[in-house]
Amino acid sequence: MMDNFWVALGAVVPLFTLLFMGLIIKRLRLMTETELEHTNRMVFKLFFFCMMFYNIYVTDLAHTVRPKLMLFGGLGVLAVCFLATALVCWGDKDNRHRGAMIQAIFRSNFVLFGIPIVGNIFGDSALAIPTMMIAVIVPIYNVLAVFILETFRGGRFALGKILLGILKNPMIMGAIMAVILRLVEFPVPKPVLKGIGQVAAATTPVALIILGASFKGGSFHNHLPQLISCVAARLVIVPAVTLSLAIYLGFRDIELVTLLAVFASPCAVASFAMAQQMGSDADLAGNCVVYTTALSCLTIFGWVFLLKTLGLF
Numbered sequence: 001m002m003d004n005f006w007v008a009l010g011a012v013v014p015l016f017t018l019l020f021m022g023l024i025i026k027r028l029r030l031m032t033e034t035e036l037e038h039t040n041r042m043v044f045k046l047f048f049f050c051m052m053f054y055n056i057y058v059t060d061l062a063h064t065v066r067p068k069l070m071l072f073g074g075l076g077v078l079a080v081c082f083l084a085t086a087l088v089c090w091g092d093k094d095n096r097h098r099g100a101m102i103q104a105i106f107r108s109n110f111v112l113f114g115i116p117i118v119g120n121i122f123g124d125s126a127l128a129i130p131t132m133m134i135a136v137i138v139p140i141y142n143v144l145a146v147f148i149l150e151t152f153r154g155g156r157f158a159l160g161k162i163l164l165g166i167l168k169n170p171m172i173m174g175a176i177m178a179v180i181l182r183l184v185e186f187p188v189p190k191p192v193l194k195g196i197g198q199v200a201a202a203t204t205p206v207a208l209i210i211l212g213a214s215f216k217g218g219s220f221h222n223h224l225p226q227l228i229s230c231v232a233a234r235l236v237i238v239p240a241v242t243l244s245l246a247i248y249l250g251f252r253d254i255e256l257v258t259l260l261a262v263f264a265s266p267c268a269v270a271s272f273a274m275a276q277q278m279g280s281d282a283d284l285a286g287n288c289v290v291y292t293t294a295l296s297c298l299t300i301f302g303w304v305f306l307l308k309t310l311g312l313f
Contacts, residue, residue, distance in 0.1 A: 004305055005305060007305075007308050008308060009301065011117055011120045011121050011300070011301070011304045012117075012297055015116050015208060018205055018208035018209050018212065019212035020212060022209040022213035022214070022215070023212045023213065023215065026215065036214055039210055045170050046199070047199055047207065048203060049173060050174065051171075051174070051199075051200040052134065052172075052173075052178065053174035053175070053177055053178045054178075054193070055127050055128050055131040056132065056182075057178040057181060057182060057193070058193070058197070061179070064128040064129055066129060066255060069255045069258065070132070070136045072251070073258075073259060073262055074137070076245075076259075077137060077140050077141065077144070077262070078140065078144070080105065080106045081106040081144050081148070084101070084106050088102050088105075091229075092226060094281075095152040095153065095154075096152070096153075097226050097281050098152045099152035100275045100282070100284045100285040101230050101288075102148050103148055103149065103274070103275065103285065104230040104234060104267045104271060104289075105230055105233045105234055106144065106238075107144070107145055107268045108234070108264075108265035108268060109265045110138075110262050110265050110268075111134055111138065111171070112207050112208060112211060112265075113265040113266065113296070114133070114258065115130050115131065115204055117260070117300065118130045118254065118257055118258055118261055121313070124201075129255070130261060131175075132175075133262065134171055135171075135172065135175040137262060138166075139169075142166050143163075145274055146162050146278075149274060149275065149279070150278065153278060153279035216290070220283075220287045223283070223284045226284055227284065227287050227288065227291065230288045231288065231292050234267055234292050235292055235299040239260065239263045239264035239299075242259065243259065243260060243264070243307075252312055252313060253312075253313045256307065257304075260300075260307065264296075264299065264303050266289070266295075266296040267288045267289045267292045269289055271285050271288070271289060272286045
């Protein structure tokens with residue numbers, strides 16, 4: 001039992017140590033808001049590109065691509081979004097609430113939390129599998145988020161524009177470039193690849209520190225019932241249902257932990273910015289990010305501890 005406890009603790013403590021460092025930066029005012037925005041943009045456009053490129057380029061794609069895992073992950077996100085839409089529309093009549101709530105329930109911070117969770121448990125050599133999942137999950141998240149938010153503000157859903165935007169996403173560009181170079185067997189010079197690998201290794205630590213430094217508290221009194229519902233759904237209900245189904249279907253070890261990272265991670269940081277830009281309730285979306293991230297230190301620990309105790313990885 002104690003061994004399982006330490007495995008679970010080792011999975012979450014590094015993540016929240018980095019977030020805490022970000023809070024210290026914020027507290028000591030070591031970076032201005034403008035500097036944080038510029039650093040965050042650099043991480044998104046350059047670091048994430050390098051992370052996706054390196055992790056895919058240096059791995060054996062034949063052993064990394066898991067069609068069953070990718071299919072389950074993609075269909076799982078679609079199913080969660082569909083059910084969340086039905087339940088939210090039944091329980092809340094305010095369209096500004098609806099868009100923010102649905103996005104908070106189905107869209108997790110898999111990129112920032114998923115990769116380190118798997119790495120902390122299985123080691124860096126196992127990162128290729130969750131990295132490949134990013135290439136499936138992120139496009140689905142983006143398309144569904146725009147569709148939901150546009151629908152509830154009465155806007156027009158332009159699929160072509162959305163797909164073009166997804167192709168321009170640095171993570172997707174990095175994955176595509178890595179796959180192409182592997183297929184044509186183009187050798188990237190070792191000194192260049194080493195530099196890219198060093199940036200890739202720094203991506204998660206820097207991104208989590210910036211996330212911690214960017215945290216902002218907000219008033220939640222006007223939407224407390226909605227906030228509680230979203231937090232409970234994102235951290236407890238969604239992982240309970242999806243992981244139970246995954247276990248029933250035979251997913252184990254690194255595949256199961258990858259699915260845990262997809263469905264048990266807190267709300268995506270990008271959900272706040274999109275809600276703000278697309279006429280949804282940005283305060284509710286922002287509080288969902290803050291509170292799910294804060295409480296996920298307990299819930300992710302709980303899920304990892306439970307799965308480890310059951311001998312599923």
